[in-house]
Amino acid sequence: MEHYEVIVLGLGSMGGAAAHALAGRGVRVLGLETFQPGHDQGAAHGGSRIIRQSYFEHPAYVPLLRRAYEGWHALQEESGRDIVTLCGGIYLGDERNQVFAGSRAAAQEHGLPHEVLTADEIRQRFPTMDPEDDALGLYEENAGYVRPEETTIANAELAAAKGAVLRFSEPVTWWGAVGGGVEVVTTQGRYGADRLVITPGPWAPEVLADLGLPLSIQRMVFHWFTPDFSAVPYESWSQERHPVYVEETHGNEQIYGFPMTDGPEGGFKLGFFRRGTPTTARTIDRQVYQEENAAMQVRARQLFPHLSGPVVQAKTCLYSVTPDEHFVIGPHPAHPQVSVACGFSGHGFKFVPVVGEILADLATTGRTGLPIELFDPRRAALQGV
Structure with a gap:
């Protein structure tokens, strides 16, 4: 089983930016994506x-x-x-x-x-x-x-140029926290890593079903x-x-x-x-x-x-x-080695570069100096209270 420092699950706008930021810091990173860069199946298309x-x-x-x-x-x-x-x-x-x-x-x-x-x-x-x-x-x-399509393609190209391994047309079928690390299974293989970044876009209800987010x-x-x-x-x-x-x-x-x-x-x-x-x-x-x-x-x-x-x-x-229309960004409440970013509520694309930076911070140090308290996955608006 191939092993990496960080796996990024989803290489759309946010995941591509995270992979780019991580590779730029010299991290051994694997990115996994169901589609091709710049696809039109999610939220990062439409020309502007x-x-x-x-x-x-x-x-x-x-x-x-x-x-x-x-x-x-x-x-x-x-x-x-x-x-x-x-x-x-x-x-x-x-x-x-x-x-x-x-x-x-x-x-x-x-x-x-x-x-x-x-x-x-x-x-x-x-x-x-x-x-x-x-x-x-x-x-x-x-x-x-x-330009959203140009953005996702640019991040993928630069991430690869800086050493990231990016696998497109390779859907993930399972992920799990194993010991202090993670494992990810795709249609083509099984991979291990110390940390996992999940940027699932509109597939969040399936990929992050364990969180029960009210998306x-x-x-x-x-x-x-x-x-x-x-x-x-x-x-x-x-x-x-x-x-x-x-x-x-x-x-x-x-x-x-x-x-x-x-x-x-x-x-x-x-x-x-x-x-x-x-x-x-x-x-x-x-x-x-x-x-x-x-x-x-x-x-x-x-x-x-x-x-x-x-x-x-x-x-x-x-x-x-999300119910309060704020993002969901932070460590997974049950698995500190997993970071999540989703629920961008129709106004997230303008934040792509800084979200990539935040996710790279979380994946390498477990915290970030950038202000993300508003986006806590554990906040009351996501708990039905």
Whole structure:
């Protein structure tokens, strides 16, 4: 049986980053993955993911985001891949809504550069948008998007270049804590290690069944629509002039999206943030239905009245949502030699580099100096109390 210092189970976004970080520290690491790098079966696909720092979900995320930004720029430079684009971001809503108010609170608490724009100022600066008259927007220049497929491929390439052994198309069938170490069985072999990192994505309910985590695996849809360029020219929709955005005003259901990142034929991408339907990673319906596209376009035109053309494409992805929508990162409560990272609740991708660093810390020293108390696998929100 081959033996390693650390095995990483799952080489998607977080697992790939962990394998890369471990290999960079000279650790003898094995990575195991069911699919190929950059696959579209989980949550790390679709061409773009938002990165931002004025974090309305909770100000405690901001220090991790600052560290993640360092990692994003380092990954792009080291890999030579086109990964990071900072086109700015705007978070719109009525004054009491979490999207605007939470973004402003995080920016103020952490001294992040930002502007507060009125509805008229938003319309003037971004002519694609027509918000409610009483809406406000927090604009953050240091926001944009990253390329998820390029990210996972880059981490895999760099991990391998630094000595990691990566085995793709090799599903894991069993793992267990054995003595003070671990064993992992796949369709092709059995491996041993001192430590194990588990990053299962939407397969967490199966892979981490012993934890009984109250995760909701949700089928989500994102859409690309064609704008009316005769009303607002393409340049105003492009990443040279258009920010990423999140918007919810007077309870009209939160949406998020991107500028046109792939030219005038590529479509304008957006989606509902919390309109998911329960599913599993194995049984998800990958077809997107006409009524889903229609509902998205009706909602989108509340903010983008000229997003009137046909749908270019639509795709599904998977969210793994915790009851409090915070992540699950930390040592396995029953097996200290095992570290877990899952339940990223639809907003985890922007943290990929720092999560990889945290998991490498846990796997090598059993602790990390980065703030992860909010993500404790033993917290009350995960215990049904």
